[in-house]
Amino acid sequence: MPELPEVETVRRGLNAHTCQQRICGGTVLLNRSLASPAHANDFIEGMQGQSIRTWHRRGKYLIAQLGEDDSCDRLGPTADGWLGVHLRMTGQLLWCHPEDPLEKHTRVRLFFEGDRELRFVDIRTFGRLWWVPPHTSPHTVMTGLLSLGPEPFSPEFSSDYLISTLANRRKPIKTALLDQTIVAGVGNIYADESLFLSGIPPTRLCSQLTPDEIDRLRQQVIDVLSQAIEAGGTTLRDFRDVTGINGNYGGMAWVYNRNGQPCRQCGTPIARIKLGGRSSHFCPSCQPDPKTP
Incomplete structure (x- = not known):
C-alpha cells in the first residue's frame, strides 16, 4: 500500500x-x-x-x-x-x-x-x-x-506474455502477481481480488495453471485495477488523495481484509493465510485448491 x-x-x-x-x-x-x-x-x-x-x-x-x-x-x-x-x-x-x-x-x-x-x-x-x-x-x-515488468493496461501485458512467463515457475500464483518484474503495480489487495474473481486459489503453483486460467486472471487483473481506480483506490489506514480524500474501493472488496466474513458470492467464511510473509485472503469454496498432480 x-x-x-x-x-x-x-x-x-x-x-x-x-x-x-x-x-x-x-x-x-x-x-x-x-x-x-x-x-x-x-x-x-x-x-x-x-x-x-x-x-x-x-x-x-x-x-x-x-x-x-x-x-x-x-x-x-x-x-x-x-x-x-x-x-x-x-x-x-x-x-x-x-x-x-x-x-x-x-x-x-x-x-x-x-x-x-x-x-x-x-x-x-x-x-x-x-x-x-x-x-x-x-x-x-x-x-x-529498470526492473519493472509491463504495465497491466499496456499491450505488452498480453495473454501470450503472461502464459509464457508463468509456464515454468514453481511458485504460488499470488507470489508471482506481487513480483514487480512480472507485472508492474499490482500489490496485495488487488492480487487477492483478481484471484478470487478468477476462481484461482493464491497457493496454486504458476506451472499448474492452464492457458485459459491465466488468460482469465489477466483480464481480472485489468478489470479489478480499473474498478479500483474509478473508486479512488483503497483506504485502510493511511492512503489519501492529494486533497486529503479517502479511497472507496475497500467497501467493495470481495475478499481482501474480510477474514471470517461471509463470501459475497456463496456465504462461506473468507479465509486468510500467510504466503511469502504476506496475508492472502480467499474463499475456500469459490477458489478450490485441487490436489497437486
Missing part, C-alpha cells in the same frame, strides 16, 4: 492541481526521504524556478516532467529534468495552503507560486524522492524503474 490504483489516483490529482505551477522553494525535514541527490540543498535548488509540466506513473512510481517543453510520453532525458516519488507503505502527497496545520510526519515541503505547497507526508519513512537533473533519463537515477 499504496498500489497502482492509489498511485494512479494521486497522479490524476497532481495533474489536476499542480501542472503549470512553478516551484519557488522548499524545505527537507527528513533528509533520508531523499534518494537522490543526497543533500537537501541540491534537491531543492535543482527544481527551484521550474514548473511541473505533467505527471507520469510507472508501476508504483510517480514521475513529474519539469519545465515548459512539450509533454513527454516516454521517460527520457528532458531539458529541465524530472521529480520522482515512490510512496512505499505510508507516503502521501498533499496539495495544501502554507497556513494549513503541518502534519506531524511531514518530510518534504515544496513551495509553489500562488501561495500553495506540495507536502510529502510519510509515517513509516520508507518513501523516497528523486530529482533527476536535466538531460538525464529517470532510469539512470531511479534505477528501480
Whole structure:
C-alpha cells in the first residue's frame, strides 16, 4: 500500500492541481526521504524556478516532467529534468495552503507560486524522492524503474506474455502477481481480488495453471485495477488523495481484509493465510485448491 490504483489516483490529482505551477522553494525535514541527490540543498535548488509540466506513473512510481517543453510520453532525458516519488507503505502527497496545520510526519515541503505547497507526508519513512537533473533519463537515477515488468493496461501485458512467463515457475500464483518484474503495480489487495474473481486459489503453483486460467486472471487483473481506480483506490489506514480524500474501493472488496466474513458470492467464511510473509485472503469454496498432480 499504496498500489497502482492509489498511485494512479494521486497522479490524476497532481495533474489536476499542480501542472503549470512553478516551484519557488522548499524545505527537507527528513533528509533520508531523499534518494537522490543526497543533500537537501541540491534537491531543492535543482527544481527551484521550474514548473511541473505533467505527471507520469510507472508501476508504483510517480514521475513529474519539469519545465515548459512539450509533454513527454516516454521517460527520457528532458531539458529541465524530472521529480520522482515512490510512496512505499505510508507516503502521501498533499496539495495544501502554507497556513494549513503541518502534519506531524511531514518530510518534504515544496513551495509553489500562488501561495500553495506540495507536502510529502510519510509515517513509516520508507518513501523516497528523486530529482533527476536535466538531460538525464529517470532510469539512470531511479534505477528501480529498470526492473519493472509491463504495465497491466499496456499491450505488452498480453495473454501470450503472461502464459509464457508463468509456464515454468514453481511458485504460488499470488507470489508471482506481487513480483514487480512480472507485472508492474499490482500489490496485495488487488492480487487477492483478481484471484478470487478468477476462481484461482493464491497457493496454486504458476506451472499448474492452464492457458485459459491465466488468460482469465489477466483480464481480472485489468478489470479489478480499473474498478479500483474509478473508486479512488483503497483506504485502510493511511492512503489519501492529494486533497486529503479517502479511497472507496475497500467497501467493495470481495475478499481482501474480510477474514471470517461471509463470501459475497456463496456465504462461506473468507479465509486468510500467510504466503511469502504476506496475508492472502480467499474463499475456500469459490477458489478450490485441487490436489497437486
